Amino acid sequence: MNPTSNHAPCVYIVDDDQQVRESLEWLLESVNLPTKLYQNGQEFLDAFTTGLPGxxxxDVRMPKMNGMELHLAIKQIDPNFPVIIVTGHADVPMAIRAMKEGAFDFIEKPYNDQHMLERIQAAIHEYNSLQQDHQRSQELKKRFDSLSKREQQVLQGILQGKPNKLIADELFISIKTVEVHRSNLMSKLEVKTVTDLVRLAIEAKKDDATP
Amino acid sequence: MAAAQTVSIGVLNQHHDPEEDAFWSKTAQYLSHNIPGYNFTIKLMGLECLNQAIEKQQLAFVITNPANIVALQKSEDARPIATLQTRYQTQVSSYLGAVLIARADRNKLKRLSDLKNQSVMAVSPSEFDGYQIIERELLLAGLSPEKDFFEMLFTNGSQKNIVKAIVNDEADIGIVRSGILENMIADKEIQPGQIKIIHPQDTPNYLPMHSSSMLYPNWSMVKLNHTDIALARQVAITLKSMPKHESTLDYDPFYGWTQAADLTTVNGLLQALKLPPYAPSKEVSLKQILKEHESVTLLVLTFMLVLTFFTVRLSRVNRKLAASQSELAKHRDNLEQEVIERTKELSSVNKALEQDIIARETIEETLRRSRSALQGFYEITVNPELTQHEKLAALIKLARDHFAMDAAFLYKIPPQDAESTRQQLDLCVADGNTEMEDDILANLPQHFDKNESGEIKCVKNEQDNKCYISLYVMVENTPHCLLAFVGNSKLNPNIAQVDQELLRLLSQWIGSSIERQTIEDEREKYRSQLGKVTRLFTVGEIASGLAHEINQPLTASINYISGSLRRLDDNSDTTVKTGLERSLGSLNQASQIIRRMRDFVQMGIHREETFDLVRLIKRVLDLLEIESGQQSISLQSVGTDKPVLVKGDQVQIEQVILNLVRNAIEATQLQNAKPNTKRVVTVSLTTIGDQVEVSVADNGPGIEDSEIEHIFDAFHSTKPDGMGLGLAICRSIIETHNSRLDARNTEQGAEFIFRLPHVTTQYETKSYETSKRKT
Incomplete structure (x- = not known):
């Protein structure tokens, strides 16, 4: 059902220092988190595909493209993908800037393993839920889009609480026809009761406003 | 006192007369004495000479006869300012006339008509009072001197000689100026009864003497066109007040001066006689004569031939005598006059020469003295063994010796000079008799006025008999020091031009050496400030670099141990677990220590301000100019012709550019640098969008590929004695400015680039907006 749940989340580690890179892998493997290692930003950007959990x-300080620049480049591709920035020489302005630019967290080296693992889990979880919301709203949109024009007009009438007769009068069609449309759109939207229909419509409307 | 201006008075002089000359020079003396600032001299001249001198504007005034005056009125716009007076017995007159005289025993000669066929004698046809006046009377009476007289003789001698010639019966009729007879009678040269007057006129009110003619104004003094009007007016007034000549004789032809007389009658005469300025042009007159009198001329010519034949024999002896006599008189007159003129000229030239020699000697002496002073000045300033202060002292001593002063002082004027007075002066240098300082303080200017700063003041104090010289030393157009000398008052208060120059030179030298010193001091201050900043950054960077270097393995260890701990299950050996936990604790402690150390040595406070990047770059290049100049490396800047405003920490950015340029200079000096190329370091600015890109490029060997990854790492250096912090510091600074420092190789060498936010000034923004609104 949910495409993201078919994939195990993956933690991508970008650091020019090999020992830091590999030790972090060692730590994450201990909690069964799969990792992928990259020694610079470009290497990561070449391999990065959006939509997968993780x-x-x-690291901030890297040759050629530094962490702050890589962060912006990732946000260009997927604004929701969580980025945790790690630095050995943090200062407050840099941290503020990173957070403003949408980083998930800004962690100073050396870090507490528990804290790091918690933040990674949180990031993965948030991205997952964001992805799920996104997928649900995509699906709702698809369902609503599958309605014919007449069915949508009938749906509007139902949502405004009008009885079938009134809808039929307004649309210059027979009550019988309205009933057919009504049952068709219910089955298309996969709802059984009018209550479910209204809830679904509200949910779809909320997602429409957010994108 | 200024030299008197010489004013020349030309006097028409056709015959030399000592009495006359005495009167002219008396007049000149009187004028010179009464009109200060002018020296009047008399120039005696013949008519030709006089006209030439007038034409060349050599004369300011002319004393001449009325006919000449009328001519000058037309040609030179001359204006009479005073007329000569004569006195006969008690009566004074400013008129003159002419008399026709004959021996008293010539009974038949009474009227003008009686003159026909007589032999007539006069001085010269050009003489106004000796001939022209009578010529007009003759014309009025219908007589023509050429046609009607037996002969017309011109003696060119003195008029008195004509009277004598008449007495001796050498001619029948004589023409002389009125007054001559009276004069000769007074001088007992002739007897009163010997001579009679033909055609006498009765004009006792105007002319007391005998006259056979109408009266005309006497000789006058005229001013010429170019003569100063004020001077002319002064001369006219002075002449009138000139005391009259005192003489016991009945007749005095040079009695004094009076108001200028009217010349209308003279005009009539000149018109009648067709004399200048009314003379018809010669060409026309000849033609006219030929046309009008063709037949008559022929007749006259033949008649004249016959007549001459007879006359020549009769008058030959007579003529020869008269001619030789007049010739002699003429020669004598000319000779005398020439001798007088020459003597005058020679004495004046002599005088001028003497003055010239004295003046030249003084100038030479001054020049010699100042040349030696300047020589000394130069030797002191270029002497490499003397310090700046020793040079200053030596120069002041030199100037003091040069002016023969007793003491010299150099004071520093306090900077708040608006209210400063002499009490607040700081003594810098004292030379000579330093006890005289009280004197100098008492005589210095009370307040220091910026406006009179360039002047040299020389004050002579009569009370203590001392002389004070003071002048300001200017630094950036404000008085900075006061240089003062004191000494005996032998010195001439008018300091010679060359000596003034010497003083100014000294003051300029002091000024420029002070300026140089100030610049040196400022540069030294700036250098030490930069040094301080550099040290601060170095310490900070050491801490930061160390932290980073240790943090990396520390992080790795913590990761490994944490990972290992998580891999241990509950069945594992608890001692291993405890050991790992303790080592993790120790590692965390180590990381805490490092964090505290780094926090302690902060990078310095980052201050955001807007500043001109161009000025900063120029300052850095200026500072490094000396180093690079010694190595013959050229420092260039591109895109720095107008200010570029950026936002950031000025001190930190300066540190970065200084480091980068210094690195670039060192790079061009490396062993493997390209040979035979001019070594250049270029700092360029480029505006890219809302950012300014700063590039520091060199044409050295470039960066090796293996190095380029680590070139910014702390403690990483390619230099044998390098700490490896310079570029690390630069990178840290640029990173705190939210930018990055890049290094790359170019075709020429290496280049370091970073960007800063560009600030457009309000003015620029405004003008941009208005232009947008217009379009």
């Missing part, structure tokens, strides 16, 4: 951990 998060990325970046």
């Amino acid at each position: 998060c990325v951990i970046l």
